Amino acid sequence: MNLQVKQRIPLKIKRMGINGEGIGFYKKTLVFVPGALKGEEVFCQVASVRRNFVQAKLLKINKPSKFRVEPECGVYKECGGCQLMHLRYDKQLEFKTDLLGQALKKFKPEHFESYDIRPTIGMKEPRHYRAKLQFQTRSFGGGSVKAGLFAEGSHRLININNCVVQDKLTQAIMNQVVVLLDKYKLPIYDERKISGIRTVMIRRALGSNQVQLIFVTSKSVSFAKLVKELTAIYPEIVTIAINYNYSKSSEIYGQETEIIWGQDTIREEVLDYSFELSPRAFYQLNPQQTEVLYGQAVKALDVDKNDNLIDAYCGVGTIGLAFANKVKDIRGMDIIPEAIDDARKNAEALGLENYHYEVGKAEDIIPRWYKEGYRADALIVDPPRTGLDDKLLQTILEYVPEKMVYVSCNVSTLSRDLVSLTQAYEVNYIQSVDMFPHTARTEAVVKLTRKM
Structure with a gap:
């Protein structure tokens, strides 16, 4: 690699990376340029040189993308909270659909080339959404x-x-x-x-x-x-x-x-129910799109009245409670005690009796339930950005509930986990939902069914 720190180079941006940065090649060297868009011709300065790639600072846009827009935010470049505000919103949605494709191509879960990846569902007004x-x-x-x-x-x-x-x-x-x-x-x-x-x-x-x-x-x-x-x-x-x-x-x-x-x-x-949130309890930060996300989860899981359902990483019970009147019973767990207290109160307030919530980690509690004889017909997982714990993955693969929905906020850990899950499941489709407009993040709902 001949590039040096502070060296200035011209670059044609070929695509965009998972963090929203522009990516180009300079004499076969991979160069990442935050703030640059696909199709642009830019002039940039090398900021750091790594073994297999270079990071550069955008200095000048010689040929701007026709989809580049002026960010509304006065501190956009300094803050770093948003990464895509300089890209027209409809193109942000296309980028987020492509994010899934990039992650799947990297990890290569079984038959990933033929997955039904549906267009990202966006917002009519992608401003002031963070509650x-x-x-x-x-x-x-x-x-x-x-x-x-x-x-x-x-x-x-x-x-x-x-x-x-x-x-x-x-x-x-x-x-x-x-x-x-x-x-x-x-x-x-x-x-x-x-x-x-x-x-x-x-x-x-x-x-x-x-x-x-x-x-x-x-x-x-x-x-x-x-x-x-x-x-x-x-x-x-x-x-x-x-x-x-x-x-x-x-x-x-x-x-x-x-x-x-x-x-x-x-x-x-x-959806059609209310619930209580204590200060420390997790809830999605975009309530409008949460309605869309949970609606997609309900549609994908397709439960019936005889199903036992596990809601892993349940929080205050928000996703699971949407299924409570559609299943035989529902169980959930979370590591935050206040969230489980809220989940129990929320179920009680809805007049439910077919629920059981515990404080603890999914990877510890679910194997114990199975040892005690409990069997789930349906499973919904909504893990943190780190994805599913290895122990939980092994438990899922051992008992293989017939129906499963994976709600993900990280396309990389989702794709990694699908490598394991596709040993036992078919991926029916992946639906991306834009929970975080103007950022390089998206949520996805994956419908999985047990292989015959």
Whole structure:
């Protein structure tokens, strides 16, 4: 490889990579250029040289793509939270369908060339869709409080007060929180001392318009004056909690969460039922597309009244509860105790009796259930970005429920897991749903049926 750091080169962009970057070849060397689009001719500068590829910084676009648009966001290039805002939205959807194809080609699960990969389902209005905000707070050199996201690959905070993809109400509340943190001189996180308020989470339930907040702090703080003033300005706020995180790690939350004002949960709605969410419980951050995603999951699993269903990684029960009146019984598990408490309360509130939820890991609980004699006819998995645990994969392959739906937020780990799952299952189709417009991420619903 003859390329050197800081060397400037012309490049024709041949395709786009899984992180939304442009990819081209310079004298047979693979070059990744964030911000460049397929078909563009660019001038770039080598930023780093690796064994098999080069990373470069975009300097100039000599021939722009006809699908390039001007990003609405003022901090788009600095923030790194979005990767595709410079690409026209319909082409973003095509890119996300192609993402699946790229990942499948890399891992090569059985018969992947013939999979039915359906066009990505997008949004009519792909702005202000994020109903959950999670901003870091910092105060540099004793100055005013800033809140936002870290620039990609750094601890440099980008102050954000008007995010294009964030729900308008949560952004407005965050802006007011910053003002009040300043006003009452509350301690803001210092990375050297590991002390102060480090993160603020704000979530709005689309179904009820109720809002909850979590202040993540590494020291005891009195929020009484801030809470009184904030809740007077925003009556939509019904829950305020403190999470204590004393760790040096990048983990956002610690283990201890305390409600300091208001009620324990907020009420959300999806499909034809409502449910409660405690502050730490997981729920999709795009409620509008969650309706689409869960609808696709229900359609794909195609259960009947005699089926026993396992909802792995169940959270507060949101996907599984959509099946509760369609199956014989439903079981689920999650590692967050508050989520399982919510799942039980949600099932009870719906008048259900055919449910069982446990705290723990799917890879530990499901094998135990099978040893105890339980058998699932249908299985739905919605794992974190790391995909399915090896132990759980082996359990699935050992007992092979007849019907399975895999809901994935990471096309790479999905494709990797399909290598194992296709030993026992046929992939009927993959439906991509755009949960994260303007980013390089997508969700996918995979319908699988046991091989005959």
